[in-house]
Amino acid sequence: MNGLPPLLMVEPVPLFLAPMAGVTDLAYRLLACETGADLTFTEFTAASGLSRHAKHSWLKVESDPRESPFIPQIFGGDIDEMVQTVKLLQDRADIIDLNFGCPAPKVCRNDAGAALLRNPNKVVEMVRACIEAADIPITVKMRLGTGSGPNTALEICQRIEAEGVERICVHGRTLRQRYSGESDWSQIRDIVEAVDIPVIANGDVVDAKSAAACIEATGAAGLMIGRGAIGRPTIFHEIKRDLGWLNQKPHWGEDNPAVARSWCWERYLQLSSEVYEEGYCKNLKRHAVSFTKGLPGASNMRVELHSVQNQQQLGMRISRYLKELTSTEVAA
Numbered sequence: 001m002n003g004l005p006p007l008l009m010v011e012p013v014p015l016f017l018a019p020m021a022g023v024t025d026l027a028y029r030l031l032a033c034e035t036g037a038d039l040t041f042t043e044f045t046a047a048s049g050l051s052r053h054a055k056h057s058w059l060k061v062e063s064d065p066r067e068s069p070f071i072p073q074i075f076g077g078d079i080d081e082m083v084q085t086v087k088l089l090q091d092r093a094d095i096i097d098l099n100f101g102c103p104a105p106k107v108c109r110n111d112a113g114a115a116l117l118r119n120p121n122k123v124v125e126m127v128r129a130c131i132e133a134a135d136i137p138i139t140v141k142m143r144l145g146t147g148s149g150p151n152t153a154l155e156i157c158q159r160i161e162a163e164g165v166e167r168i169c170v171h172g173r174t175l176r177q178r179y180s181g182e183s184d185w186s187q188i189r190d191i192v193e194a195v196d197i198p199v200i201a202n203g204d205v206v207d208a209k210s211a212a213a214c215i216e217a218t219g220a221a222g223l224m225i226g227r228g229a230i231g232r233p234t235i236f237h238e239i240k241r242d243l244g245w246l247n248q249k250p251h252w253g254e255d256n257p258a259v260a261r262s263w264c265w266e267r268y269l270q271l272s273s274e275v276y277e278e279g280y281c282k283n284l285k286r287h288a289v290s291f292t293k294g295l296p297g298a299s300n301m302r303v304e305l306h307s308v309q310n311q312q313q314l315g316m317r318i319s320r321y322l323k324e325l326t327s328t329e330v331a332a
């Protein structure tokens with residue numbers, strides 16, 4: 001017994017950083033691994049771009065030897081393009097993840113992402129073709145259905161398990177819901193019980209309490225965390241710590257949120273300088289906003305960011321702000 005209330009007594013499962021466009025760049029994924037994430041994915045990348053060798057698409061699927069396993073996520077509505085992409089990517093990837101969950105109109109208009117859930121036969125055909133083309137495992141991330149008509153995820157999961165998919169992640173919302181309402185963990189449980197491959201539960205896990213509740217409700221083999229990890233990569237460590245899954249001290253030494261935030265920012269800048277040719281990623285400003293959201297004086301400080309000349313200055317301005325916060329918080 002570790003003294004935690006019964007709700008929090010759950011067996012450890014792996015924690016996944018969710019793929020998030022504009023957020024989970026390579027440096028951020030490496031950071032999340034250092035702060036407790038067990039697996040990471042690239043943001044979704046268009047098979048139409050990758051199969052045509054578009055530079056901006058290939059930049060999204062860069063990795064680093066420290067990222068292991070490396071799991072690029074791809075999406076598309078055209079089976080030949082998906083197959084072509086799997087063939088092109090598989091030498092550099094450990095696993096390839098197929099996206100059947102994106103609700104963005106510009107994706108769904110092309111019969112890709114979550115829109116494919118209206119057509120289980122096409123999903124199965126696409127998955128089969130990708131598995132046939134691949135020498136490495138294929139995994140899938142999906143929503144429950146489109147939200148018009150009965151949900152198709154359970155049927156699809158059973159059929160793609162039979163095709164040889166090795167793991168499925170389910171976000172417990174429909175396409176129509178986008179991010180409204182709640183993730184329906186009971187429908188994830190139905191899928192967990194209907195297949196033998198690992199099912200990862202996704203949606204609305206934001207801390208140890210919701211993590212424990214989600215594991216109990218779904219019986220899933222792992223949890224995937226998205227929005228809860230934006231600007232807060234320490235969420236993985238915090239969940240493991242609060243559920244009694246680990247005893248070691250974090251890299252940032254003490255459980256002071258300001259110190260943790262500042263450590264993560266410095267580490268993100270350091271990793272960026274190591275992995276990006278220019279030394280920074282285009283997502284830097286977005287991370288700057290997320291890392292400082294809700295902190296004392298952050299909105300005033302962010303006004304100053306409008307006059308910042310370049311990414312280096314931006315990085316330094318946030319560093320200074322977070323360091324000052326650390327000293328005031330520690331002094332308080």
Ligand SMILES: Cc1cc2nc3c(=O)[nH]c(=O)nc-3n(C[C@H](O)[C@H](O)[C@H](O)COP(=O)(O)O)c2cc1C
Binds near residue numbers: 020102205
């Ligand atoms: C900014 C943002 C970008 C996202 N991009 C992707 C993506 O590229 N691929 C994907 O499968 N899901 C994407 N998602 C969905 C998340 O992976 C996840 O399924 C969703 O946010 C629900 O999990 P959460 O409640 O933990 O946030 C994105 C979500 C957000 C908020």
